Amino acid sequence: MSATKDRTSRNRTASRPCRPFTLWREVLTAYAAPALTAGTAGVVTGQQDLAVAACTSIAGTSAVVAFLVGIWLRHGGRPRRWTTTTPRAALTAVLVITAAGTAAVLGWSTAQWLPAHTAVPATPWLERLRIDLPVSAALATTIVTLRWRSTTPASPR
Numbered sequence: 001m002s003a004t005k006d007r008t009s010r011n012r013t014a015s016r017p018c019r020p021f022t023l024w025r026e027v028l029t030a031y032a033a034p035a036l037t038a039g040t041a042g043v044v045t046g047q048q049d050l051a052v053a054a055c056t057s058i059a060g061t062s063a064v065v066a067f068l069v070g071i072w073l074r075h076g077g078r079p080r081r082w083t084t085t086t087p088r089a090a091l092t093a094v095l096v097i098t099a100a101g102t103a104a105v106l107g108w109s110t111a112q113w114l115p116a117h118t119a120v121p122a123t124p125w126l127e128r129l130r131i132d133l134p135v136s137a138a139l140a141t142t143i144v145t146l147r148w149r150s151t152t153p154a155s156p157r
Contacts, residue, residue, distance in 0.1 A: 030066030103137035
């Protein structure tokens with residue numbers, strides 16, 4: 001009897017459609033997940049700068065990147081053909097390299113430019129941007145791309 005029950009529950013799970021890609025949920029999750037995890041790590045380890053960065057540069061970058069990547073992938077409700085035909089790992093790798101590279105350049109430029117051209121002094125939080133931005137962008141891009149791809153039917157080649 002348990003074998004029948006196991007088979008039936010497996011069939012039910014396999015036939016259950018996954019939730020559709022909803023951008024606002026993805027952005028909210030992209031903000032909340034790193035804010036909670038990095039914030040908790042900062043509090044537990046006594047690193048106040050990590051706790052503050054968790055809710056600002058880390059979670060903020062994740063939310064912005066999730067929004068931008070999600071908008072780009074959705075492409076007005078009609079995804080680009082190559083995004084649905086490219087293998088999932090290759091698409092994710094291309095988007096992660098692009099987003100993390102852009103975020104790294106932005107973080108490095110900000111850490112260099114602000115102290116040199118404004119009254120903002122060179123502080124540890126500016127130096128954190130060099131790491132926080134690309135890591136957050138890479139994680140958010142990976143999660144959003146894989147989530148989007150799991151809800152989009154593959155186009156025939």
